Amino acid sequence: MDMLIPVILSGGSGTRLWPLSRKNRPKQFLALMGENTLFQQTVLRTTKLDQAQAPIIVCSEDHRFTVAEQLQELRVGGASILLEPAARNTAPAIALAAMQAASSDPEALLLVLPADHLIGDEASFTDAVRRAAPLAADGWLVTFGIRPEAPETGFGYIKRAESVSPDGFKVAQFVEKPDSATAERYVASGEFDWNSGMFLFKAGRFLDELKACSPAIHDAVASVYATAKPDLDFVRFDKTAMAAVPEDSIDYAVMEKTKHAAVVPVSCRWSDIGSWSALWDASEKDADGNATQGDVVTYDTRNTLVRSHDRHMVATIGLDDVVVISTPDATLVASRDKVQHVKQVVDGLNRAGRSEHLAHRQVYRPWGSYDSIDMGERFQVKRIVVKPGSVLSLQMHHHRAEHWIVVSGTAEVTCGEKVFLLTENQSTYIPLGVTHRLRNVGKVPLELIEVQSGSYLGEDDIVRFEDVYGRA
Structure with missing residues (x-):
């Protein structure tokens, strides 16, 4: 494998996991599964890859010290921490990282990873990166498609076209989150994978395709990158220049437009932990199907997720398919099939001028x-x-x-x-x-x-x- 630079995108707000995830400490910086946070697990995952260099991390200014501290806890040094003065979605964030990498080596391979994903089978993920590397080295923009385990309506899908290598396929189509009937049809066809939002490509190649597919974004980000200023362990950019960058995802800005998109399918027990129900799915459970953390007592309770905070006991009786999340200043109780509406609660708190969605106690x-x-x-x-x-x-x-x-x-x-x-x-x-x-x-x-x-x-x-x- 050629020189590999992990790019870790850490700008998400994680509102769907409120009240645990909040603006000042979103889900990627929480230890939801295991001792390390999702961000730390992502960083550690990259250290197991051949030829992996120090990562480039893109995050907001509000989280700069959290990123630095969590890297220090892992004793990971040499990272470039790029501070976004304004969030403009994934295409500009990845472009900033690509320009940072290309300034040293345009041929370097960039492995782009969201900081808030969970991967249960890291050996399969590592193998998929190795299999995708030759495609990326040949100029393909590779995305990783997760082999669907069920007709999931919460993910976008990628349709595979003809084979372009022993392990990869040309992308025929990116499709939005489907309804149940469409998702069932996708899975039954065997031609679709979940869109993971993880990518592998050359830094220079991505920038060339960005300029060809979305020149306004490329040129605006280039203007932002020209304002780069080191500050302690961070790289800052001009806020006014960043605000002028068009907002778009990498899928819309590049992957759906380029003729050089490829997909490498992988089964690695992946989850984007996009809801409390998804966390319940990924968690270990007791004989009654309950996933608990903290000081929790359950009686006549089944298929339920219960999390308590320090020095506070939560007891449940007669619950089925429920989520109970307790924090020092807010408690969420919801049916497991209704947790997608948490965002509406957060929006309501914001409109009311409350602070429980912004910061923990x-x-x-x-x-x-x-x-x-x-x-x-x-x-x-x-x-x-x-x-x-x-x-x-x-x-x-x-x-x-x-x-x-x-x-x-x-x-x-x-x-x-x-x-x-x-x-x-x-x-x-x-x-x-x-x-x-x-x-x-x-x-x-x-x-x-x-x-x-x-x-x-x-x-x-x-x-x-x-x-x-x-x-x-």
């Missing part, structure tokens, strides 16, 4: 995390955890004062002109309007309780003067 930051334990009209209580060696920005607030009580670890506190240490069971007061900073100078996580009081407690009441993460 526990919010992750590059320095650690905070959990809003309690809040009222003029107060809020947070549990803050700061990673060893990490430091928050030098900041101040116009509308609130803060009390800090150290639970464990050692804190270096800057409060106005004073800098001092606090250890377990010690506390301090940060008056309204005073510049302050918190640093973990120890080798273990710093945990503290913060009590805020004031007329306004929103996260946007922060004025940053210095910040090692570039947020000042």
Whole structure:
């Protein structure tokens, strides 16, 4: 196999798995199956491929530190993290990655993978990539078709045409998600595969086809790429230039138009985890068909998915074909055949100006995390955890004062002109309007309780003067 560069698309919002998946931490960054997140599983999958280089990752600015931290947990270095200042669908995202790769080697093979897919048979997937590599090296734009296990209406399909290699076929047609009768006909014909959204092609070849099939997208992305600026471990692009890029998927922009689309069929126990029902399908189940996680007790319950969060028990009685998802600030209860309507709930929360679709109660930051334990009209209580060696920005607030009580670890506190240490069971007061900073100078996580009081407690009441993460 020639040099292979994985391209991992991590820009999805994952609204169909609410309330667990939210805008600030969508499904690709959650450990839905196993210890690693779906994003981490995707990265690890690529390390098993011959000639695989460090990945190119395309994600939103909001998730940049999550990506960096999850790569660090895997001890995967050298990745290029491209930050999309605005989401423009998969064709522009892949074009940015292709331009990044082509700047070093236009002949490099790009393996494009969504970050939120689950593959149960990784050996079959790895074998499919090896079988597809000669086709990609010959100039084909290869997509991977999943051999259908059932007449699924939630996926697009690819119709195979004549063979172009021992393992690949020319694409006859891409078709949209069908109704039940059409899906049954597709599966019965033996000529159709599920459209996986995974691709393999040369970087330069893809850009040539993009320019031929969708020149407006190609030229607009080229203008965006010309604005690239390194920032810490990331590559930033101009937001105004990105907003001018036409929005389109790779299927519409290239794959349905090119004469060089090929498909390599594969059976690898694939799932896009596109709904809670799909997660139930992919999960291990007990004798009653229940898939559970967390502190869960079931009685007279069958074919049900139940997930609980830390320090919270969920008990079910007399349920059949139901989904129960509990988080600290929201609980979803739905029939398993109605979970596709979760998006309507998220849309309703957005219209109502609520925040439960945006962020969890526990919010992750590059320095650690905070959990809003309690809040009222003029107060809020947070549990803050700061990673060893990490430091928050030098900041101040116009509308609130803060009390800090150290639970464990050692804190270096800057409060106005004073800098001092606090250890377990010690506390301090940060008056309204005073510049302050918190640093973990120890080798273990710093945990503290913060009590805020004031007329306004929103996260946007922060004025940053210095910040090692570039947020000042």
